[in-house]
Amino acid sequence: MPIKTKSFGLFHPDCRFTDDSALTVAIAQAIHDQKHYAASIRAIGRRYPDAGYGGFFMRWLFSNGGAYNSFGNGAAMRVSPVGFAFNTQEKVLKEAAKTAEIPHNQPEGIKGAQATSLAVFLARTGYDKEQIRQEVSSRFHYNLNRSLENRQTILSNLLQCLFECKCLKHLSSTFIPNLKHAVTLKLIMKTKNQYLDILKEKTSIALKQMESCALCPRECRTDRLKDETGVCRTGRHAVVAHFSPHHGEENCLVGRGGSGTIFFSNCNLLCNFCQNYDISHLSSGGPVTAEELSAMMLKLQNMGCENINVVTPSHVVPQMLEALLHAREHGLTCAIVYNSSGYDKVETLQLLEGIVDIYMPDFKFWSSSFAGRTAHAPDYPERARRAVREMNRQVGDLVLNERGIATKGLLVRHLVMPNHLSETRKIMRFLMNDISKETAVNVMGQYRPCGKAYEMPDLRYRLSANEYQNALNITREEGVTRFV
Numbered sequence: 001m002p003i004k005t006k007s008f009g010l011f012h013p014d015c016r017f018t019d020d021s022a023l024t025v026a027i028a029q030a031i032h033d034q035k036h037y038a039a040s041i042r043a044i045g046r047r048y049p050d051a052g053y054g055g056f057f058m059r060w061l062f063s064n065g066g067a068y069n070s071f072g073n074g075a076a077m078r079v080s081p082v083g084f085a086f087n088t089q090e091k092v093l094k095e096a097a098k099t100a101e102i103p104h105n106q107p108e109g110i111k112g113a114q115a116t117s118l119a120v121f122l123a124r125t126g127y128d129k130e131q132i133r134q135e136v137s138s139r140f141h142y143n144l145n146r147s148l149e150n151r152q153t154i155l156s157n158l159l160q161c162l163f164e165c166k167c168l169k170h171l172s173s174t175f176i177p178n179l180k181h182a183v184t185l186k187l188i189m190k191t192k193n194q195y196l197d198i199l200k201e202k203t204s205i206a207l208k209q210m211e212s213c214a215l216c217p218r219e220c221r222t223d224r225l226k227d228e229t230g231v232c233r234t235g236r237h238a239v240v241a242h243f244s245p246h247h248g249e250e251n252c253l254v255g256r257g258g259s260g261t262i263f264f265s266n267c268n269l270l271c272n273f274c275q276n277y278d279i280s281h282l283s284s285g286g287p288v289t290a291e292e293l294s295a296m297m298l299k300l301q302n303m304g305c306e307n308i309n310v311v312t313p314s315h316v317v318p319q320m321l322e323a324l325l326h327a328r329e330h331g332l333t334c335a336i337v338y339n340s341s342g343y344d345k346v347e348t349l350q351l352l353e354g355i356v357d358i359y360m361p362d363f364k365f366w367s368s369s370f371a372g373r374t375a376h377a378p379d380y381p382e383r384a385r386r387a388v389r390e391m392n393r394q395v396g397d398l399v400l401n402e403r404g405i406a407t408k409g410l411l412v413r414h415l416v417m418p419n420h421l422s423e424t425r426k427i428m429r430f431l432m433n434d435i436s437k438e439t440a441v442n443v444m445g446q447y448r449p450c451g452k453a454y455e456m457p458d459l460r461y462r463l464s465a466n467e468y469q470n471a472l473n474i475t476r477e478e479g480v481t482r483f484v
């Protein structure tokens, strides 16, 4: 979500001057030619109508009307020539107010223009940074003691850039990095707001779909908003079996603080050998509201978890989004791991684009008959293929940070089934040929007969060490190199 780099060029070859530059020239020209500020702003503004003005300003520019009560920061952004041109503080403040009164006649706009021009004037006449900070903050009641991170306005950001410079005579060495820092912070703020808007929209689309639920391949068409249930036996609210930091997940998810797992009860796939049978089939746990689910996410983050790992989320995507929105608004920054059975619908996954950081689907069965017999889902193999393609399209191969922690990407789990190693081979071949040679894979050897597996002659045995070794050999033969 956030943009955290300061390594960008300030001046890209495609850069061009903007509205604030054009109007700064207009102010300088008005002073030089001793013209009225409004006339000069209109003359230059109309000559460069595509410089990026706001809508109200454009209307003012091409009218002959007076001020329009703007709350914007434009007055402060164009006023710098006043600080250079006049020789007393009184004159600077008076002229700054005049430049701001048209078209920005709001007191805050005038104050911003006066503060900026005074800072320029003081710097020009030999005041040091501390004296400027004190003068500007005492005269205009700005709090200029907060760090860049805690500032909300461009004006205070720019002033802080100046104050954080080591020396006013060597601005380029310190002002430019500070300015880049301010730009980064502004981008983070903007990006965060855009992210929340998108998340809000996706949440409302997903919730609406619960009216006639076809969120997963089962397409039950029940009205879950009225608490009706389908195959997944989950109505309006998600049911959580338990949540905790988990140190038994893949190393790249665990790190120092563990993976913040939230186990959703019930499941849309319902394999009869499920290794978490009590959770998936027996509905352990209780329903939670979005706020409660969000509180779990935040608690896991506060406990130091490396990520939020939603386990078996395919049937509760809307509830998960609803909670995530709440959690992000309240400070959740952890990466989100979508840890599913692979029985996902592409349309639902598309709602998660830009929201989920790490996809960790199982790829369980290759043959339709095996999937039909064990999970009543003969379409599982095709659904899983499409889902994994979509996941890879969204996040690409698994990316680890300098601590070896996954930050983004796809990690496919495959539970090796006794007597079915040919499934393993076909799944690995698909991953290598259709997804990516760099696909990260966890070949899991912990199969034991659970639930109703004893009713199935081929699945009533534990996986032998020999079979597991064979599965690993097959996986390597098919070209997998990234084992996690």
Ligand code: SF4
Binding pocket: 213, 214, 215, 216, 217, 218, 219, 220, 221, 222, 229, 230, 231, 232, 233, 234, 267, 268, 314, 315, 316
């Ligand atoms: S999410 Fe549940 S109710 Fe909706 S289609 Fe899937 S199994 Fe049916």
